[in-house]
Amino acid sequence: MTILYLILPLALVLAGGAVAAFIWTVRSGQLDDVDTPPYRILFDDEGARPSHRSRRRSRARG
Amino acid sequence: MATAARAPSEAICLHCSLPVPAGRRSPFCCAGCEVVHGAIAAHGLDQFYALRDAPAPAHTTEHAYTELDDPAFHRLHVRRAPSGQATASLYLEDLRCGACVWLVENAPRCVPGVTGIRVDLGRSRADVAWDPSVTSLSAIARHLDRIGHPPHPYRGLEREALRRREDRALLVKLGVAGAAAGNIMLLAIALYAGMFDGMSLGDTGFFRWASMCVAVPALGFAATPFFRTAIGALRARRLHLDLPLSIGIVAGLVWGTANVVRGVGEIYFDSLAMLVFLLLVARWIVLRHQRRASTAAELLLSLTPSRAHRLEGGREIDVPIEAIAPGDVVRVLAGEVVPVDGEVIAGRTAFDVGLLTGESQPIDVGPGASAHAGTLNLAAAVEIRATAVGEATRVGKLVAGIAALSTRAPIERLVDRVAGRFVAIVSSAAALTLLGWSVRSVALGAEHAMALLIVTCPCALALATPLAVTVALGRAARRGVLIKGADALERLATPGTMFVDKTGTLTAGKLAVVSWRGDLDAAGLAAAIEAGSSHPIARALRAHAPPTGVALDVHEELGRGIRATIGGREVLVGAPPWVRQRCSSQPVMEGWIAELAERGETPIAIACDGAMIAIAGLADPIRADAAGALDQLTRLGWTVHLLSGDDVRVARRVGAALGVPVARCHGAVSPEDKVAAVVAARAHGPAVMVGDGVNDAAALAAASAGIAVSGAAEIAIEAADVYLRSPSIGEIAATAAGAQATLATIRRNLRFSLVYNIVAGGLAMTGVIHPLIAAAVMPLSSLTVLASSLRSKAFRP
Numbered sequence: 001m002t003i004l005y006l007i008l009p010l011a012l013v014l015a016g017g018a019v020a021a022f023i024w025t026v027r028s029g030q031l032d033d034v035d036t037p038p039y040r041i042l043f044d045d046e047g048a049r050p051s052h053r054s055r056r057r058s059r060a061r062g
Numbered sequence: 063m064a065t066a067a068r069a070p071s072e073a074i075c076l077h078c079s080l081p082v083p084a085g086r087r088s089p090f091c092c093a094g095c096e097v098v099h100g101a102i103a104a105h106g107l108d109q110f111y112a113l114r115d116a117p118a119p120a121h122t123t124e125h126a127y128t129e130l131d132d133p134a135f136h137r138l139h140v141r142r143a144p145s146g147q148a149t150a151s152l153y154l155e156d157l158r159c160g161a162c163v164w165l166v167e168n169a170p171r172c173v174p175g176v177t178g179i180r181v182d183l184g185r186s187r188a189d190v191a192w193d194p195s196v197t198s199l200s201a202i203a204r205h206l207d208r209i210g211h212p213p214h215p216y217r218g219l220e221r222e223a224l225r226r227r228e229d230r231a232l233l234v235k236l237g238v239a240g241a242a243a244g245n246i247m248l249l250a251i252a253l254y255a256g257m258f259d260g261m262s263l264g265d266t267g268f269f270r271w272a273s274m275c276v277a278v279p280a281l282g283f284a285a286t287p288f289f290r291t292a293i294g295a296l297r298a299r300r301l302h303l304d305l306p307l308s309i310g311i312v313a314g315l316v317w318g319t320a321n322v323v324r325g326v327g328e329i330y331f332d333s334l335a336m337l338v339f340l341l342l343v344a345r346w347i348v349l350r351h352q353r354r355a356s357t358a359a360e361l362l363l364s365l366t367p368s369r370a371h372r373l374e375g376g377r378e379i380d381v382p383i384e385a386i387a388p389g390d391v392v393r394v395l396a397g398e399v400v401p402v403d404g405e406v407i408a409g410r411t412a413f414d415v416g417l418l419t420g421e422s423q424p425i426d427v428g429p430g431a432s433a434h435a436g437t438l439n440l441a442a443a444v445e446i447r448a449t450a451v452g453e454a455t456r457v458g459k460l461v462a463g464i465a466a467l468s469t470r471a472p473i474e475r476l477v478d479r480v481a482g483r484f485v486a487i488v489s490s491a492a493a494l495t496l497l498g499w500s501v502r503s504v505a506l507g508a509e510h511a512m513a514l515l516i517v518t519c520p521c522a523l524a525l526a527t528p529l530a531v532t533v534a535l536g537r538a539a540r541r542g543v544l545i546k547g548a549d550a551l552e553r554l555a556t557p558g559t560m561f562v563d564k565t566g567t568l569t570a571g572k573l574a575v576v577s578w579r580g581d582l583d584a585a586g587l588a589a590a591i592e593a594g595s596s597h598p599i600a601r602a603l604r605a606h607a608p609p610t611g612v613a614l615d616v617h618e619e620l621g622r623g624i625r626a627t628i629g630g631r632e633v634l635v636g637a638p639p640w641v642r643q644r645c646s647s648q649p650v651m652e653g654w655i656a657e658l659a660e661r662g663e664t665p666i667a668i669a670c671d672g673a674m675i676a677i678a679g680l681a682d683p684i685r686a687d688a689a690g691a692l693d694q695l696t697r698l699g700w701t702v703h704l705l706s707g708d709d710v711r712v713a714r715r716v717g718a719a720l721g722v723p724v725a726r727c728h729g730a731v732s733p734e735d736k737v738a739a740v741v742a743a744r745a746h747g748p749a750v751m752v753g754d755g756v757n758d759a760a761a762l763a764a765a766s767a768g769i770a771v772s773g774a775a776e777i778a779i780e781a782a783d784v785y786l787r788s789p790s791i792g793e794i795a796a797t798a799a800g801a802q803a804t805l806a807t808i809r810r811n812l813r814f815s816l817v818y819n820i821v822a823g824g825l826a827m828t829g830v831i832h833p834l835i836a837a838a839v840m841p842l843s844s845l846t847v848l849a850s851s852l853r854s855k856a857f858r859p
Contacts, residue, residue, distance in 0.1 A: 004265065004268070005268065008268070008269075008272055009272075011245075012245065012272065012275075012276065015241055015244075015245050018241065019237060019238055019241045022234075022237040022241075023234050023237065023238075026230050026233045026234050026237070027230065027234070029226075029230075031230075031233060032182075032226055032229070032230075033182045033183070033184060033185070034184075035182070035183045035184035036163055036181055036182055036183040036184070038160075039159070039160030039163050039164070039183065040160075040163065040164075040167075042160060043160075043164050043167075
């Protein structure tokens with residue numbers, strides 16, 4: 001069972017990484033508003049890329 | 063879009079999905095919808111109609127928003143980045159679903175110069191960034207207005223920043239505690255398995271060291287909120303639930319570390335990590351519920367008018383209220399709120415001063431009369447020369463006074479009282495255990511005493527209140543009762559004195575015809591003659607009866623009466639002295655006038671062809687559900703007092719109709735008198751204030767709990783702990799009953815958790831407790847408390 005002496009610290013380091021990532025998301029404000037983003041993923045990114053606009057609009061009308 | 067197609071009568075509006083009125087030659091129900099739909103289609107945003115899941119509102123004001131470009135506004139609400147980009151936060155009306163978010167966030171495509179816009183649906187807020195050299199905030203505001211979301215400057219940004227810092231700190235601690243609890247639990251499972259199947263001493267030691275390395279730093283950090291309150295309570299020589307919690311956590315960490323170093327004895331890191339995690343979860347849920355209620359109430363503040371029409375050389379310019387200086391002349395249109403204290407210099411109108419003073423009768427004003435900020439202009443446009451602005455106004459001074467009053471002394475919560483006794487009992491039990499076992503061995507005594515401190519760490523006790531309160535706050539919010547703090551529920555649970563404001567709370571807050579003497583047909587004539595007037599008395603007469611005939615040749619003398627011919631007959635409607643001068647009167651009419659005046663109503667005389675034919679009695683009608691609400695409050699054990707800014711006769715008339723004894727009806731009460739009454743009553747027990755106006759705000763803040771009813775002034779909403787969003791005032795009684803039910807649930811939860819602690823403590827004293835039992839029983843007791851909270855009767859529909 002000596003492998004435990006390597007695996008366990010490694011697992012804890014990974015967990016520490018996850019916690020650090022979580023703290024970063026909180027501090028950067030990603031969890032301040034949890035109501036709006038679920039809607040935002042549903043939008044087409046039409047507005048962000050005007051070059052695609054005409055093609056998509058013609059498809060929507062056709 | 064087939065705009066020209068004739069819509070069948072059963073057609074629904076293309077924009078808002080309401081039925082299109084028969085005979086309208088367009089697929090829209092109204093011009094507003096047509097404008098909004100046109101704006102959306104013009105920008106190629108038709109996808110909005112596919113995305114939405116609620117009918118779109120057709121609310122657009124067509125306002126120019128020029129006040130948003132004023133330098134005074136920019137100083138207060140606009141932030142400038144070094145790159146020149148400007149950002150501002152706006153409160154948007156009618157943000158309801160994902161489609162609204164999409165529509166608003168597409169603004170950069172529709173308004174050149176907008177560099178970014180981000181919507182927060184929960185807070186109805188949009189953060190806009192734009193390039194001031196290309197566009198202006200007013201252009202962006204006009205666009206948002208035209209797509210159906212009129213914007214307002216977002217107030218309370220500092221308060222929100224403060225809250226966000228708190229929320230983030232708690233969330234980080236919650237995450238750390240959760241990760242620690244999960245990992246320690248995995249290690250503990252291995253240790254428990256090793257206990258039964260055999261595990262080499264080296265492996266056991268390694269797992270124990272690993273648990274310690276995770277638990278001590280993680281819990282030391284995550285449990286700081288508990289330590290901080292415990293130390294604060296100790297300094298203030300008060301008892302607080304966090305004290306026994308902190309003792310348990312610290313004892314567990316220290317004793318566990320000692321045992322890991324020694325290599326023998328029990329460790330309790332898994333139970334402790336779970337405990338801290340559960341407590342933080344409970345705190346976070348309660349905080350979220352409270353935030354939601356306060357945000358919903360405070361959003362209304364953003365709706366307060368922020369612009370005034372300033373007259374500059376005969377031209378009318380919209381400016382932010384902050385830009386008005388004493389000496390400026392402002393124009394106040396009918397239906398607007400007066401923005402400054404000052405003197406009327408042109409125009410005649412009626413002011414509704416109800417929110418400011420509690421008087422229900424409108425006041426007729428003309429040139430030379432004084433005007434106060436916060437009063438509503440009812441009838442016609444007037445020009446006012448400002449003498450005081452902002453905080454120097456009467457309402458501003460009232461608000462400043464409220465801030466001083468609303469620092470409420472913290473109440474001793476039920477759970478803190480229990481915690482006090484709990485600390486005493488547990489520490490004497492621990493001393494007893496130490497002494498008792500020391501007869502055999504001091505080390506054994508210390509171990510059992512520590513085990514006692516750790517297993518009795520009152521997790522369920524700490525969850526008892528937050529869970530019950532969370533369930534109550536959530537259910538109350540769904541009913542339209544917004545409760546801003548958990549404390550308010552406990553303050554409302556013990557019956558005491560309840561002061562209820564009359565105007566706008568028990569009554570509708572606007573004039574209506576409540577009695578009629580004489581010719582009933584005259585009501586139609588009165589309605590016809592008042593058809594074109596916007597005076598509150600005219601509105602009341604119009605609402606009373608359908609008009610008969612059309613009034614010609616109308617002459618209105620504001621504040622006195624109105625004269626016209628209807629169907630060839632000369633009709634007069636107005637104050638009795640004015641009518642009496644122009645036609646004959648009879649003793650019976652004079653008797654009625656005196657009778658109505660005696661009852662506190664405003665008599666209005668109606669004359670036809672030179673003779674008085676009817677008298678209307680106008681008053682502020684009592685809300686239909688008021689009597690039931692007061693009756694229910696009395697049954698719950700409250701002593702109801704009625705406070706009114708009106709004459710004492712009016713207060714008594716309303717009191718008599720609602721069954722409030724004469725001695726408890728107080729008339730002609732100033733805002734200061736209201737505060738004094740509340741403060742005096744607080745000496746004898748809980749004193750709750752219910753009100754709606756600026757004049758009630760100070761009393762709402764001074765009371766042990768304040769309730770603002772729907773339609774209340776924004777200052778009143780801010781000062782109160784509870785805001786009733788639904789117009790029914792029956793909710794006052796429901797709130798009091800809900801608070802009592804919540805406290806009953808808290809008591810039941812406390813009993814459950816104390817039973818658990820007695821059992822676990824007894825086991826620890828006799829030395830038979832095992833960490834595994836502690837780890838199993840603790841979540842079980844918490845679950846019991848959770849189930850009990852969900853079964854609560856509080857605010858059940």
